[in-house]
């Protein structure tokens with residue numbers, strides 16, 4: 472069942488950067504189909520522990536069916552931005568984040584993530600809670616919608632696309648994929664598929680508060696790690712990657728004085744982490760060929776000091 476749910480990306484690289492010890496305690500923030508979680512459990516001995524999180528009930532069900540009853544493993548149906556509320560501070564040897572959405576979410580028509588497979592855009596990772604794409608658009612209005620298209624997907628010019636999407640939601644009371652394609656054609660006539668995918672990405676980021684979740688998740692991860700523990704994050708678009716890169720760089724700074732001060736006044740030695748990946752790690756050519764969805768992945772890792 473589950474190899475079709477989602478093919479895990481850079482599985483060996485993730486295990487290597489996490490440097491898994493058999494008795495360690497690990498956190499998988501993005502369980503999905505359980506590919507990375509299964510691999511972590513496979514490297515743990517009887518004293519090891521793994522806590523896995525996902526906000527999507529489909530993921531919890533699929534991964535539980537795959538992993539089964541394992542006394543070393545707990546699955547939490549919770550957004551990872553809230554994981555510090557159920558785990559002990561400074562208790563983890565490694566935290567993994569494999570951001571974004573799973574193949575199951577994209578491929579399952581009822582989830583409303585793909586203009587190729589669904590008639591209506593829903594775009595919620597957890598369909599039992601929160602606003603779908605149409606409700607979000609109706610609430611924030613055309614101007615915020617336009618800003619989100621630029622901010623999250625670098626869609627330019629975005630004003631016409633925003634107007635088309637907003638009018639369609641007002642008219643239909645829902646966001647139909649044909650309206651997403653119409654908005655996409657208004658931006659890029661030749662490459663409407665690419666523009667449609669970017670519109671959906673921009674909306675998805677807002678509907679699921681993905682950047683807010685990422686910021687809280689990164690802070691939670693830092694507080695959960697013990698000294699020497701590692702954080703490994705895989706992101707799939709530039710907005711996420713920038714956020715990860717900036718957070719890790721900030722944690723690795725010794726001095727937090729404003730630039731230009733001739734002498735350090737903050738006392739230095741403030742770094743709480745060391746960046747392990749000077750450049751992001753990307754999938755091998757072979758993996759990119761065999762799993763095209765891995766193509767945009769970028770892995771960054773740091774170690775808590």
Ligand SMILES: C[S@@+](CC[C@H](N)C(=O)[O-])C[C@H]1O[C@@H](n2cnc3c(N)ncnc32)[C@H](O)[C@@H]1O
Pocket residue numbers: 477478479480500501502503504505506507508524525526527530549550551552569570571572573574596684685
């Ligand atoms: C790329 S998939 C993970 C795939 C997984 N590593 C595997 O091997 O199957 C991302 C998963 O993270 C979940 N997710 C994304 N953002 C989340 C958040 N803020 N909190 C909890 N789960 C989240 C999605 O629902 C999705 O199932």
